[in-house]
Amino acid sequence: MTDFLNTLGINTSNPGTSTGNNWIKSKGEKITSWSPVDGASIASVVSADQDAYNAVITKAAEAFTEWRSWPAPKRGDIVRQIGEELRRNKADLGKLVSYEMGKSLQEGMGEVQEMIDICDFAVGLSRQLHGFTMHSERPGHRMYEQYHPLGIVGIISAFNFPVAVWSWNSMLAWVCGDVSIWKPSEKTPLCGIACQKIVQKVFKKNNVPEGVSGLIVGGREVGEWLSNDNRIALLSATGSTKMGKAVASTVAQRLGRSLLELGGNNAIIISKDADLGIALTAAAFGAVGTAGQRCTTTRRLIIHEKIYQRFKDLLVNAYSQLKIGNPLLEKNHVGPLIDKDAVSMYLEAIEQCKAAGGNFLVEGGVITGKGYESGCYVKPCIAEAKNNLQIVQHETFAPILYIMKYKTLDEAIDMQNGVPQGLSSAIITNNLRESEAFLSASGSDCGIANVNIGTSGAEIGGAFGGEKETGGGRESGSDAWKVYMRRQTNTINYTDKLPLAQGIRFDL
Numbered sequence: 001m002t003d004f005l006n007t008l009g010i011n012t013s014n015p016g017t018s019t020g021n022n023w024i025k026s027k028g029e030k031i032t033s034w035s036p037v038d039g040a041s042i043a044s045v046v047s048a049d050q051d052a053y054n055a056v057i058t059k060a061a062e063a064f065t066e067w068r069s070w071p072a073p074k075r076g077d078i079v080r081q082i083g084e085e086l087r088r089n090k091a092d093l094g095k096l097v098s099y100e101m102g103k104s105l106q107e108g109m110g111e112v113q114e115m116i117d118i119c120d121f122a123v124g125l126s127r128q129l130h131g132f133t134m135h136s137e138r139p140g141h142r143m144y145e146q147y148h149p150l151g152i153v154g155i156i157s158a159f160n161f162p163v164a165v166w167s168w169n170s171m172l173a174w175v176c177g178d179v180s181i182w183k184p185s186e187k188t189p190l191c192g193i194a195c196q197k198i199v200q201k202v203f204k205k206n207n208v209p210e211g212v213s214g215l216i217v218g219g220r221e222v223g224e225w226l227s228n229d230n231r232i233a234l235l236s237a238t239g240s241t242k243m244g245k246a247v248a249s250t251v252a253q254r255l256g257r258s259l260l261e262l263g264g265n266n267a268i269i270i271s272k273d274a275d276l277g278i279a280l281t282a283a284a285f286g287a288v289g290t291a292g293q294r295c296t297t298t299r300r301l302i303i304h305e306k307i308y309q310r311f312k313d314l315l316v317n318a319y320s321q322l323k324i325g326n327p328l329l330e331k332n333h334v335g336p337l338i339d340k341d342a343v344s345m346y347l348e349a350i351e352q353c354k355a356a357g358g359n360f361l362v363e364g365g366v367i368t369g370k371g372y373e374s375g376c377y378v379k380p381c382i383a384e385a386k387n388n389l390q391i392v393q394h395e396t397f398a399p400i401l402y403i404m405k406y407k408t409l410d411e412a413i414d415m416q417n418g419v420p421q422g423l424s425s426a427i428i429t430n431n432l433r434e435s436e437a438f439l440s441a442s443g444s445d446c447g448i449a450n451v452n453i454g455t456s457g458a459e460i461g462g463a464f465g466g467e468k469e470t471g472g473g474r475e476s477g478s479d480a481w482k483v484y485m486r487r488q489t490n491t492i493n494y495t496d497k498l499p500l501a502q503g504i505r506f507d508l
Contacts, residue, residue: 007089078174082198082199085201105330165261270302271434300419422466430452448465
């Protein structure tokens with residue numbers, strides 16, 4: 001077993017259920033984590049059964065009654081210490097992310113840096129959970145609004161960002177006074193266990209109540225338990241649109257709260273006034289980074305007809321220089337897809353595109369031979385295709401890039417908006433009028449709209465999320481903290497009379 005696994009406390013067999021400081025035995029099924037890098041079995045995890053699940057929920061509910069009473073700055077100091085512990089473990093955790101999920105080592109390290117950054121953000125936030133004061137229409141009265149902790153926050157994360165999305169939610173939830181229960185993807189359970197062990201070290205040292213940080217490894221049934229559980233005040237779910245619709249429907253039936261970060265079908269508009277060097281880098285990284293398995297992956301390029309041929313040639317040449325292989329080697333740009341099911345979906349999407357008339361400029365396919373034994377390595381490909389094709393309207397989690405041309409900016413914006421998803425978007429242009437039109441109310445309909453950068457990548461501090469079938473959730477910045485709290489309006493009468501609002505009289 002490699003050194004970084006030992007350092008993070010990953011053994012050949014691991015319990016997958018934890019109340020925070022303790023691990024719970026379970027009779028659930030064994031889940032084996034297979035690395036898409038080399039096809040090797042990394043370790044196994046015992047998933048939660050119903051009894052283990054209930055033990056975590058019960059302990060979380062008990063912890064909330066104490067944790068919510070800790071001063072917010074004190075909770076923030078706990079998060080600060082977690083950030084320091086993540087800094088010490090960045091190299092090892094980054095390697096685990098890369099090895100278990102398949103993204104490049106640089107991206108694995110970058111994901112851990114996002115965790116560190118959200119800790120820093122949350123620490124400052126812990127002294128800024130402010131409300132508002134307002135003037136009452138009644139004399140001798142004071143009105144204000146304040147925010148209180150919400151309760152238990154359930155977190156369902158996806159394999160493509162196996163640690164960062166959990167931290168976006170949990171660090172904000174903790175400084176807000178909530179407790180959290182995390183269901184990591186069953187495809188990357190070891191990342192969840194490693195994070196829990198890092199948090200445990202800090203919590204034990206500071207006597208944090210048992211249950212503030214729960215972990216439940218398992219498959220779809222665990223997500224269904226969380227969705228149906230009235231004790232879960234907020235369920236934050238990241239994944240496919242199909243999954244999000246099921247979660248939203250179930251949670252809504254019990255009048256719970258949900259925060260959804262779902263699919264993306266992101267486009268970059270490349271203007272005739274674009275800096276083509278910036279455009280090329282943005283398009284290439286956006287399309288092939290994480291092997292096309294980001295929710296913010298660039299899936300469509302909408303290119304002005306006057307530069308279409310020139311940029312197409314530049315793009316095809318750039319793809320010829322991509323190095324595909326072991327993501328732990330820094331020389332490689334593209335690692336594997338998560339598993340063979342993902343490879344099958346990739347191949348099926350290529351066939352659908354060809355059947356609908358798509359013209360492939362760079363052919364796709366599975367890579368075989370020495371170093372590619374896992375069967376999960378594929379070729380990033382480029383196809384000329386119309387925006388209204390069914391496969392183009394669909395999000396395929398793989399490095400397939402569709403390109404198309406436009407004449408006018410209005411046409412380009414209509415094409416950009418003409419998909420069911422609404423997460424990230426970008427325009428590359430040196431024309432001020434074009435950039436402002438793209439950012440206006442009649443421009444991009446996405447939650448994220450960028451100028452002269454790509455669609456992929458998010459910076460802590462800005463609210464992350466999208467519209468339409470992306471779910472409408474916002475995480476990791478701005479006033480997203482309010483999602484994790486309940487709002488309360490307070491009116492105080494400090495007189496010896498009781499005047500009523502709206503001038504109503506009620507004399508006895």
